[in-house]
Amino acid sequence: MGSEETRERLQHMREKARELEEAAERTSDPQERQRLQEKSRKLQSRSEQESAMRAGDIYPEE
Numbered sequence: 001m002g003s004e005e006t007r008e009r010l011q012h013m014r015e016k017a018r019e020l021e022e023a024a025e026r027t028s029d030p031q032e033r034q035r036l037q038e039k040s041r042k043l044q045s046r047s048e049q050e051s052a053m054r055a056g057d058i059y060p061e062e
Helices: 003-026 030-055
Strands: none
Touching: 003 030
């Protein structure tokens, strides 16, 4: 995968994480809010981890 493709994919992941967080803020169902927030956190974490790995800063967390 080229660096431009990777950048675009990471940007898309970050945007999706923001969308999920915004959806969590709008919902009135506490369980749905928690589910959306958790999904957002995981996606954001994965995007940050992949970005750092591409930069050579860290190894993946297992």
